Amino acid sequence: MLALASERSIVELPLRQAAGRWAARDVTARRTQPGHDLSAMDGYAIRFQDMPGPWTVIGESAAGRPFSGSVEAGQATRIFTGAVLPEGADTVLIQEEAARDGAVLTLAGEGPAHQGRNVRRRGLDFSEGATLIAAGQRLTPARIAVAATGGHAVLPVRPAVRVAIAATGDELVPPGSTDPAALPESNGVMLAAMLADLPAEIIDLGILPDDLGKLRDAFASVEADLLVTTGGASVGDHDLVQPALKAAGGSVDFWRIALRPGKPMMAGRLGETVVLSLPGNPVSAFVTATLFVRPLIAHLAGAADPLPKPIPAVLGEDLPANGPRIDYLRAAMIDGRVHAAAIQDSSMLLTLARSTCLIVRPPHAPATAMGDSAEILMLA
Ligand SMILES: Nc1nc2c(c(=O)[nH]1)N[C@H]1C(S)=C(S)[C@@H](COP(=O)(O)OP(=O)(O)OC[C@H]3O[C@@H](n4cnc5c(N)ncnc54)[C@H](O)[C@@H]3O)O[C@H]1N2
Numbered sequence: 001m002l003a004l005a006s007e008r009s010i011v012e013l014p015l016r017q018a019a020g021r022w023a024a025r026d027v028t029a030r031r032t033q034p035g036h037d038l039s040a041m042d043g044y045a046i047r048f049q050d051m052p053g054p055w056t057v058i059g060e061s062a063a064g065r066p067f068s069g070s071v072e073a074g075q076a077t078r079i080f081t082g083a084v085l086p087e088g089a090d091t092v093l094i095q096e097e098a099a100r101d102g103a104v105l106t107l108a109g110e111g112p113a114h115q116g117r118n119v120r121r122r123g124l125d126f127s128e129g130a131t132l133i134a135a136g137q138r139l140t141p142a143r144i145a146v147a148a149t150g151g152h153a154v155l156p157v158r159p160a161v162r163v164a165i166a167a168t169g170d171e172l173v174p175p176g177s178t179d180p181a182a183l184p185e186s187n188g189v190m191l192a193a194m195l196a197d198l199p200a201e202i203i204d205l206g207i208l209p210d211d212l213g214k215l216r217d218a219f220a221s222v223e224a225d226l227l228v229t230t231g232g233a234s235v236g237d238h239d240l241v242q243p244a245l246k247a248a249g250g251s252v253d254f255w256r257i258a259l260r261p262g263k264p265m266m267a268g269r270l271g272e273t274v275v276l277s278l279p280g281n282p283v284s285a286f287v288t289a290t291l292f293v294r295p296l297i298a299h300l301a302g303a304a305d306p307l308p309k310p311i312p313a314v315l316g317e318d319l320p321a322n323g324p325r326i327d328y329l330r331a332a333m334i335d336g337r338v339h340a341a342a343i344q345d346s347s348m349l350l351t352l353a354r355s356t357c358l359i360v361r362p363p364h365a366p367a368t369a370m371g372d373s374a375e376i377l378m379l380a
């Protein structure tokens with residue numbers, strides 16, 4: 001691995017800001033929940049052994065305003081959902097099954113079936129010291145909420161990952177242009193959108209020209225945890241990202257992988273910065289960002305399990321045998337079956353935009369028939 005999350009510092013963030021990050025340490029409960037036996041319903045707190053009544057109502061327990069006395073034989077208190085069960089009481093009779101005349105309470109239905117009915121016992125959810133969130137788990141809305149209930153106002157996370165994004169290519173112009181001689185830059189905005197749900201601080205390097213010196217200077221001045229480039233990754237005379245990285249003092253860890261689309265991807269480093277150089281073809285950039293950029297950011301942000309998880313799905317049509325590269329086919333889920341797009345050219349963004357998943361075809365996978373199972377990656 002090029003970089004380790006465990007080497008990065010830990011910061012404490014207020015709960016609202018911690019959402020979507022990953023816990024940098026185990027988070028344990030600082031209190032027991034519920035802290036008392038509570039009523040789960042609106043009704044009357046009774047002793048089960050006094051069933052079937054009648055009872056004398058001696059007071060009231062509401063959420064935040066507990067009854068201070070104790071319930072003795074033949075007695076009951078009015079009680080509301082979330083209120084502390086008075087001492088002596090062990091069961092709640094719901095008000096739909098009770099009749100009240102002044103202080104006299106009688107059973108008007110079947111009543112509670114057993115002792116403890118409609119009571120949430122102290123510690124039902126968790127006890128002080130319990131692990132609420134394990135280190136490396138994502139801080140989902142439910143985990144943020146359980147942390148709040150467990151007595152936390154802040155949570156330990158890794159700092160946001162600084163990601164510099166550079167598009168390269170002399171043919172590119174900023175989005176908005178319809179100049180027939182130019183191509184609107186789309187990889188930069190796509191990558192920024194793909195990282196929107198991650199703790200990434202984006203440093204937009206814009207469009208860099210196919211010029212060795214300018215690329216070198218731009219790379220050399222990057223201050224980021226991760227530099228992501230697109231374009232210029234292949235073998236043409238104008239594919240200058242790799243030479244520029246080396247000229248800036250960087251090095252290559254690997255270049256070219258048995259992946260379609262995305263074969264010319266390169267990984268390297270420049271000082272402390274990890275460099276991922278993605279192919280320029282937009283679909284190749286999308287697939288390599290899905291498989292490498294997002295997981296690396298998640299890892300650096302502390303994710304214990306950062307890799308995308310393929311799930312099984314049923315094929316909507318036959319697929320031919322695959323070649324030596326793992327293949328990610330643009331596809332759509334229709335009526336519970338996945339259908340691969342007819343043309344899989346890695347330049348075609350509309351096909352990608354219409355896709356809802358990628359079918360994963362392992363290297364040398366045999367021909368597969370409609371109705372067979374295949375692994376897919378759902379797209380957000
Ligand atoms: N002789 C060979 N040629 C190519 C090979 C090969 O192995 N041998 N590999 C092909 C594969 S696979 C891919 S993928 C491409 C990727 O090459 P590059 O990374 O050098 O990409 P570019 O040539 O710069 O651009 C490819 C294509 O994408 C357009 N592009 C680039 N950047 C953007 C952007 N930011 N927004 C929108 N579109 C972009 C660019 O105009 C080109 O059309 O190489 C094959 N060639």
Ligand code: MOO
Nearest residue numbers: 261262263284346
């Ligand atoms: O690998 Mo390229 O990404 O096939 O188009």
